[in-house]
């Protein structure tokens with residue numbers, strides 16, 4: 001909710017004005033206009049929200065799961081009713097095209113749908129007669145107050161990777177959305193407010209590092225879910241676990257695809273271009289390196305350069321537009337300077353997206369699609385996450401060399417292969433060291449009922465977001481061993 005140009009927090013079931021001493025402007029990245037001011041919520045207000053959540057937990061965990069999920073059915077209906085309006089808001093604050101905003105919100109809603117299965121999903125198991133007259137049961141109990149800290153690139157979807165499962169399992173949930181895109185969740189929380197959940201079951205605290213640290217250090221918060229850059233993911237994981245909390249921290253990526261000579265080159269080009277330039281390359285599953293094998297090099301290079309040069313860039317609310325801006329002026333500058341770094345390391349710029357100016361949106365943070373060719377796999381640019389619409393091309397002679405390059409990177413979020421050979425596909429699926437694998441797929445995003453996997457520096461923790469992993473993360477297993485003898489040694 002917005003009041004006097006300032007976003008409010010949602011705490012203890014009420015909208016509250018933060019008394020923060022610092023605020024940040026939230027800007028539309030296509031126009032640079034200020035949309036709203038977001039408070040950097042101080043620790044005492046985080047404490048107030050966490051205490052309200054803790055107070056709500058005792059009763060919420062006793063609410064039967066069949067009742068808890070009724071709130072999610074209602075939430076799904078409200079999200080569907082307000083679908084286009086929320087997606088437009090995402091485009092305004094995040095820059096992606098309206099179709100991309102709609103796509104991510106749909107993915108988020110799918111998590112609400114999956115979490116309505118909690119009465120079955122959180123079942124335990126048991127065995128009678130582990131010894132004579134003794135039975136053993138495993139129950140799942142909610143963890144308590146849990147918090148999620150989310151990034152700028154999917155303002156609608158990523159908070160919904162966590163919230164539905166957390167509350168359906170009987171936890172109380174606190175969200176700290178990205179300070180760059182806090183409006184989408186503010187609107188979603190207005191809908192959540194209409195659910196009449198008990199006060200404290202869900203809360204929204206806006207802010208940046210100080211607010212996050214207050215959550216990481218708060219004794220009432222028992223588990224932390226994080227999605228963002230690897231550097232911050234590692235920090236959050238260390239601090240949360242040092243404080244005795246559970247943590248699942250998803251980090252950054254540098255996703256490679258291999259294109260074999262037997263691939264359907266037209267399909268591969270179209271799909272890889274969508275992966276590299278969709279969401280202006282600001283997707284943790286964006287393809288940022290294409291490794292061509294043997295004769296695939298020349299045709300792929302030619303086609304992808306064509307697609308990159310002709311992609312329509314502009315304001316995401318314009319239906320013609322295929323790619324929006326990057327998130328901030330700093331981000332534009334960073335992406336452009338990394339392209340320069342690539343060039344200084346010996347890469348050849350086939351398509352140069354630097355210095356873009358879009359008529360009517362001259363103040364926007366636009367970078368056009370960029371192709372760097374002959375990138376040396378040992379160069380810095382081959383390993384750094386650029387997080388912009390930049391695709392590096394590397395060329396090798398065999399699939400083994402290509403898989404070695406895939407496995408040499410420090411990240412392990414996604415790796416894809418384009419081929420018409422089943423044997424090559426199986427070899428790749430088996431050998432590639434990444435948590436999400438695509439075969440003739442460019443964005444191998446797991447559905448809500450699968451875990452969003454990620455390996456190496458792309459993930460710190462054990463249980464991933466979504467699906468059954470979410471149930472594991474948001475519940476503690478309690479094992480009960482019971483003796484009910486047929487005869488007691490004395491009468492009761």
Ligand code: NAD
Nearest residue numbers: 150151152177178208209212228229232250251252253284
């Ligand atoms: P970020 O790490 O800058 O910020 C993420 C969150 O952490 C924000 O809420 C921010 O307020 C908070 N934060 C930032 N710095 C902090 C600090 N020093 N201490 C405590 N909290 C801090 O990430 P971003 O720029 O918002 O998002 C882009 C990154 O997220 C990319 O690296 C991308 O690959 C990654 N990402 C990963 C996944 C995944 O599933 N693995 C999904 C989406 C995005």
